[in-house]
Structure formats: C-alpha cells, structure tokens
C-alpha cells in the first residue's frame with residue numbers, strides 16, 4: 618500500500634498550514650449530530666447512484682476490493698480545531714468515480730450516511746486523491762465514534778464535508794444541499810478562505 622503525505626496541500630489555498638482562525642489540538646474530538654449507528658457488516662451496503670454509467674451496490678468485501686492508499690492528512694473542524702498528521706487508509710474518491718463511470722454533465726455530489734447525515738460538495742472538490750473513503754486511522758480500524766466502519770475525509774475542506782458512517786454517493790447534475798448546508802453552513806467550506814457559514 619502506498620503511503621502518501623498530503624499535508625502540504627495547504628499551499629494551494631494559503632500561506633500557512635494552520636488555516637486562519639483555527640487552533641491546533643493533539644486530541645481527536647468527536648462531533649456527531651445524533652446517535653452512533655452500529656451496522657451489522659453482513660448487511661452493510663454502499664450505493665453509487667445518479668449520473669453514472671453503472672450504478673453500484675457494494676457489500677463490504679466488494680468495497681474493500683477497490684484500490685486503497687494510506688495518507689498523512691490534516692483535519693480541520695469548522696468549530697475551530699485542527700488536528701495535524703492523521704494517518705488514514707481508504708479508497709480515493711477518484712477510484713470509485715472511475716469504477717462507476719461518472720457522466721459528463723455531473724457537477725455535484727451528495728454523500729449520505731447511516732445516521733441520515735448528508736453533505737454535498739462540487740464534483741471537482743471530490744475528484745482529488747486526498748478525498749478518501751477511510752476505514753483505518755493510525756493503523757487501526759476506524760473507531761466507531763469517528764465514523765467506522767467507513768467515513769469520508771476531506772483535508773482540503775472543513776471536516777463536516779466528511780460523512781461518518783458513509784453508505785452512499787449520488788452524482789448530481791444540479792447542486793443540492795446536505796444537512797448542515799441547509800442550515801447555513803458553507804457549501805464550499807474552504808478553511809483557508811474561512812468559508813464557514815453563509
């Protein structure tokens with residue numbers, strides 16, 4: 618498995634690794650809107666729907682057969698803390714997109730999760746190697762509180778863009794908004810531009 622350090626991606630967006638208005642913490646706080654789901658992995662399914670050539674329904678074994686990578690990434694929460702050097706292993710978003718065959722007119726993505734959380738991002742912000750469907754953190758299975766068995770991580774965006782307990786991706790031809798985006802959080806969520814709310 619390749620091990621890639623993507624902690625320098627901030628250079629694309631700003632001068633400092635720590636985005637403005639953030640403070641660094643060595644903890645990994647847990648932020649969830651509700652209860653933690655506890656899926657039975659024999660029934661677990663991941664779906665890819667919308668503007669694709671091949672809609673997919675993958676069980677855990679099929680999902681884990683996708684290409685994987687380990688990355689060192691930073692994690693920026695919109696409430697003001699950042700955690701440097703998280704090691705996540707997962708499936709890069711572009712690998713999943715390629716497998717499904719995304720239509721040319723797709724421009725946006727909706728992620729959905731087992732706790733009914735949803736979050737959306739423009740497609741070009743998802744088609745990046747560092748957007749991972751992560752199943753491992755620091756060499757161990759991703760802890761349930763942090764979204765295990767599977768979550769999204771978005772080191773170039775505030776962490777609310779990373780759906781914990783993710784179980785579906787929909788490719789959209791028009792933007793739609795997710796749980797926090799409907800409640801006034803930024804759709805773009807660039808930490809170096811402090812796109813927090815709108």
Ligand SMILES: Nc1nc2c(c(=O)[nH]1)N[C@H]1C(S)=C(S)[C@@H](COP(=O)(O)O)O[C@H]1N2
Nearest residue numbers: 646647648649650730734763777779780781
């Ligand atoms: N499914 C789901 N994903 C979620 C959330 C949630 O409530 N449900 N909270 C989001 C928010 S607001 C943040 S800051 C991060 C927190 O991730 P953590 O609990 O691993 O720190 O998860 C995001 N993903």
Ligand SMILES: [Mo]
Nearest residue numbers: 648694695777
């Ligand atoms: Mo958050």
